[in-house]
Amino acid sequence: xxxxxxxxxxxxxxxxxxxxxxxxSRKIGAYKASAFIFISGLVLASxxxxxxxxxxxxxxxxxxxxxxxxxxxxxxxxxxxNEAFKRSSASLVGIIVQSFPAVVLILSALIFKDAINxxxxxxxxxxxxxxxxxxxxxxxxKKGKLFADSGVKLALIAAVxxxxxxxxxxxxxDAYGWFWPNYISFMTFPIxxxxxxxxxxxxxxxxxxxxxxxxxxxxxxxxxxxSGDIALNSGISKGFASIVTPIAGASPTLFLALSSLIFxxxxxxxxxxxxxVTLIGILLLSFFSF
Numbered sequence: 001x002x003x004x005x006x007x008x009x010x011x012x013x014x015x016x017x018x019x020x021x022x023x024x025s026r027k028i029g030a031y032k033a034s035a036f037i038f039i040s041g042l043v044l045a046s047x048x049x050x051x052x053x054x055x056x057x058x059x060x061x062x063x064x065x066x067x068x069x070x071x072x073x074x075x076x077x078x079x080x081x082n083e084a085f086k087r088s089s090a091s092l093v094g095i096i097v098q099s100f101p102a103v104v105l106i107l108s109a110l111i112f113k114d115a116i117n118x119x120x121x122x123x124x125x126x127x128x129x130x131x132x133x134x135x136x137x138x139x140x141x142k143k144g145k146l147f148a149d150s151g152v153k154l155a156l157i158a159a160v161x162x163x164x165x166x167x168x169x170x171x172x173x174d175a176y177g178w179f180w181p182n183y184i185s186f187m188t189f190p191i192x193x194x195x196x197x198x199x200x201x202x203x204x205x206x207x208x209x210x211x212x213x214x215x216x217x218x219x220x221x222x223x224x225x226x227s228g229d230i231a232l233n234s235g236i237s238k239g240f241a242s243i244v245t246p247i248a249g250a251s252p253t254l255f256l257a258l259s260s261l262i263f264x265x266x267x268x269x270x271x272x273x274x275x276x277v278t279l280i281g282i283l284l285l286s287f288f289s290f
Contacts, residue, residue, distance in 0.1 A: 003240030006231040007247035013228025015254025018094060019262065020221035022085040027214045030082035031196055031204045036215070037082075038075065038189035040222035045183055048230060052183075058176035064184065067172050070165055071185025075192040077161030080154045083200075088151025089265035091256050095275045096134055096155040098252040098282060102127040103163035105285070111167065120289050127281035133274025178233040249286030252279060 024033035059067075084093045102124045108114040135152050165185070172181035196202065209215045228248070235244035256279065259265075267275070 002238070003235055003243035004247075006235035006238075006240060007244040009231035010228040010235070010244060010248040011251050011254060013224040013226075013231065014248060014251035016258060017221050017224035017228065018081075018085070018255060019090075019258050020217040020224070021082055022090045022259065022263065024214050024217040024221065025082040025086045027211065027217075028209055029204060030079060030086050031193065031202055032206060032209070033214075033218055034079045034082045034196075035189070035193055035206045036209070036218035037222045038078075038186065038192075040219045041226050042183075042186050042189070044222055044226050045179075045186060048179060049183075052177060052179040055177040055180055059180060063172060063175055067181055067184045068188055070168055071181075072188040072191045072195075073161045074165035074185055075189050076195050077158040077165070079192050079196045080158040080161070083196075084151040084154035084158065086151075087154070088149055089267050089271070090259040090263045091265060091275060092134055092267055092271055093151055093155040094255050094259060095252060095278050096131060096152065097159050097162065098255075099127050099131050099278055100159045100162040100166065101249065102281070102285060103159070104166050107163060107167040112170070117289070120285065123281050123285040123289065126284065127278055130274045130276070130278030130281055133277060134271050135274075137268075137270075178237065182229065246286040250283055252282055
């Protein structure tokens with residue numbers, strides 16, 4: 001029962017958290033929205049510190065620096081994700097980013113020699129086929145334009161950054177638990193914000209949103225996403241990995257359903273097929289990999 005509850009906390013948290021992030025990004029821009037989501041997330045995560053103090057002494061300077069170095073691109077990837085949500089279809093961007101576990105599976109097999117079976121390879125191929133349909137417009141491709149949609153390109157870059165981060169996260173988690181690696185990564189958000197301003201040549205400054213709905217949305221986004229993180233990792237640490245991991249992996253179903261209903265962003269017929277194929281692959285990878 002406990003495992004199921006934790007699993008659905010993650011499912012709801014991950015499935016709805018980015019909905020509020022999309023809303024905030026489209027109202028005040030990715031830079032400001034991300035800043036408030038990061039700040040809120042760091043404050044909320046800090047409440048868990050008393051439960052993770054035992055692992056704090058296990059962090060060496062070398063681990064901290066490597067963790068920090070890996071965390072900055074991951075947080076920057078979240079900024080790119082919010083920028084992609086602002087520019088393109090939320091459903092399309094969401095499904096592209098949620099494909100990253102398939103890449104983690106491959107990288108883990110190549111780098112850490114993790115076992116990978118025939119089913120996992122097949123499901124991964126299905127996911128990649130769906131992403132191909134989501135991202136490649138054959139009309140634009142014939143004209144020499146690989147990614148005409150800038151939001152799609154940003155979503156792909158974010159997915160790559162997430163894949164690299166979650167592939168190597170195990171190194172730090174094995175050394176000092178699941179909490180501190182993520183917390184240290186979130187501490188890098190000022191660097192990610194500066195990188196965003198440089199790359200996008202933005203002159204935005206962080207200021208308190210005057211719209212209370214936007215401020216509430218950034219807080220709810222952080223609360224839901226971080227609650228999902230804690231529930232997932234708590235479930236895995238308590239021995240419920242076989243329950244929480246598949247259900248958490250199915251969270252794109254909730255995000256797609258809500259984003260389609262709320263934002264009604266236009267997508268082409270080919271992209272709809274791609275979204276469907278990718279979602280099927282993600283669900284197969286989550287529930288039927290063994």
